[in-house]
Amino acid sequence: MTKKIGWNFDNSYTQLPDVFYTLQKPKPVRAPKMAVFNTSLAERLGLDPDALQSENGVEQLAGNQIPDGASPLSQAYAGHQFGHFTMLGDGRAVLLGEQITPQGDRMDIQFKGPGRTPYSRGGDGRAALGPMLREYIISEAMHALGIPTTRSLAVVETGEAVYRETELPGAILTRVASSHLRVGTFQYAAGRDEIENLRALADYAIHRHYPEMEAQENKYVSFLQAVIDRQASLIAKWQLVGFIHGVMNTDNMTISGETIDYGPCAFMDTYDPATVFSSIDRQGRYAYGNQPYIGVWNLARFAESLLPLLHENMDEALEMANEALSSFAKLFQKNWHEGMKAKLGLLNEEPQDESLIGDLLTMMEKYHADYTNTFRALTLYKPEDTVLHEKDEFKQWYERWQERLGRQNEPRESSQQLMQQSNPAVIPRNHRVEEALDAAVEKGDYSVMEKLLKVLSDPYAHSTEQKEYCTVPDQTGKPYRTFCGT
Template sequence: MTNKTGWNLDNSYARLPEKFFTSTNPTPVRSPELIILNESMADSLGLDVKLLQSEDGVEVFAGNEIPEGASPLAQAYAGHQFGHFNMLGDGRAILLGEQVLPEGGRVDIQLKGPGRTPYSRGGDGRAALGPMLREYIISEAMHGLGIPTTRSLAVVTTGETVIRETGLPGAIMTRVASSHLRVGTFQFAAKWGTIEELRTLADYAIERHFPDIEADESRYLSLLQEVVKRQAELIAQWQLVGFIHGVMNTDNMTISGETIDYGPCAFMDAYDPATVFSSIDRQGRYAYGNQPVIGGWNLARFAESLLPLLHDDEDQAVTLAQDKISIFNDLYQSNWLAGMRAKLGIFNEETQDEALINGILSMMKKHGADYTNTFRALTFDKMEDTVLFGTPEFAQWQELWQARLGRQKESKESSNQLMQNSNPAVIPRNHRVEEALEAAVEQEDYSVMERLLDVLANPYAHCEKQAEYAALPESTKPYRTFCGT
């Protein structure tokens, strides 16, 4: 197929040792239909939106046609899943290649749900429409919130049924990522590769994501440090908006610091660190309050995989790795504190700030206050909209907060603007996401999803059309999410 649509694909990952992937083509589908196309993203990738919407463009999104320059492959990786180590790999995803961007740089173009691969482990390699649209909605919401994330370029239906507990409409999503290099990719290399293969992978990660450290004398130690930094920033951003990933296995943690694999993810309503939505997380391993701890645990597994590259002496390598891993908690905490100060309109730092922050959070937990809407109420001085209003403890806290704001040189207007820029008007409320998915899957009505996406595109706009999407669900029934595989 010609590149008239603007595909400009290279395949640097395919030039790694063959151990890291298996070349494989998507399995064609019967009658693909384009459901949604991310037009602004397509423009940024240098693609022709109109041609992508044509039959030729849809055939690529469906895996029926391979664009010129593509070299389809399934990536090999391992991972700790709920703490247990397994050999994994792309069981229902195929990397077409890397789109070289008009301004330089590159991003992965991956099909999710295009059929079986050598790593499918008995699965059908297919995906259902609901989970693919869910990933599209949540990843675009994360992008709107300014949080590093993989994104969705398009979703097509396949005209075929996938069997899960019941028959569901099949779909394929086209995912865009800085890369799909995972902690689990390095775990795979350390377990089943040679030291030279591990070194080649590390060099590739540095060249692709951290070119500034290529000349470092201890470049692999610098690689560990940079990944620790990015993950500390990322997880702090998750916490600041109440995002719960739901399945923080090491194969779902990127080297680039992007959020990836939106399976049983959701956003928290009432503030509670113990919040879990995933039906398979029965022990709460990946609860909201545990995410920073698990982030550190996953990074320790990454460090273990790099040990042969850090020093010839294993004990020395462990010491060097521990030194870099030890900074994660402090980095996370400083990122989180900076973000929480901004949510409260605070520009400078005082030692009592953490107590002030924990004070409002503990009240929110005690009274079951909504996380997002409480900060929104503080932003617009509408505390009567929250359950905290009228309690003596909140009145006391508010006095302390106002006194704190009075001790900084910035004006009240500047402080309020900082809060508006730090507290979203809307998040993808679970009941709104379900409403959109139900209309799409059950009635083939995509207008509900399109309106939701429009509202989520600029969550800090605080505009009139966002107000109804900030409302809480009427039902108090516990919300459950499912993996989607």
């Protein structure tokens, strides 16, 4: 008897006009084998972990069997990629369906790498094992850091090769998201110049993510503002932990405010706003310091798509859009400033806080200090653990900071607790991620990845077990480069 997995599909996306998707089944694979599985996420989704890891479950997570109630499809969307507009779509992804969890949440279950779709644009629709494991690691680390994100349920090896610059083992990732609605989805709708389809998409997004706005006088303006609010909060959180997305195209910005698409992403070691890891970002468009500016640029494209819905008079619509967009900088700065204050244990507001934060970052950049470890050292009150320690200007800054903490009514323990909750001891260091991927892909050894995932699952613990994962990589002289995996 086959054990029941617990799928509970209700596929609302298929109720949209069919221009937004193509019904598409995954292409079967030769020899599926479970590589890594997320037990806690499966349970949260209302799924039976043992059943999903059985032979029948693996067949389903490989796309060889379609679960009852699923309605597999590939989504259509467009996007600005490095500033250039193009028609896109799920070229190597199939949305299996929408799982209704025991808590009543609606979650997309999507396969990455299940074969060609009508949007593949000449690609094979498959994915290599390494990039899928990378997305699993980084997305789960982001979740543990408290950053809104898509998550990874499983990676299944396909037993088939994919061909990029060389032959690589293939895999399928099961991605879980609040939805896969993107800025690019709205650009696609607006580009077709069919206002009723655009309205249907906007109404669907509002009902799914912002139902409290449905009764408002101009729900589309409120919708635009809500997406701006969430993205301002999200990008501030990226900046606060040194995360660099690497490919902030408009098709990679969600309406839900979740981080999506972990292709050439990485975490910054040495603090430098100009840091770029992606091999294809030769101009530094998506550098760490540029992410807030690209965020509002993407949101401007979203606002353009919504103009026909904001007001029947285009001048009025433009004024509404610009007013909403003008709020981004203030919202981002507020979120970032509050986050930086927390990283320094500041429980109230003083006029000089901005310079206290700015002076520290200036020193960190000047002396090539490690971003995460500098704040970790401050959290533990161990300034000697940072390269700044012997610098006179840092000694003066440290004295200013201690005086500032001393002017608070709350005890020092409260400040340190706030810092511990705001400064991760560990992040997915690039060299550690590569070490885990090499062991898994080249040797079939998943123990390195499992240990890394365990350490990353509680980044604010500041435990002794995490200490070895705090070390920075050896300086090889060569810049670290990431690749999109397609």
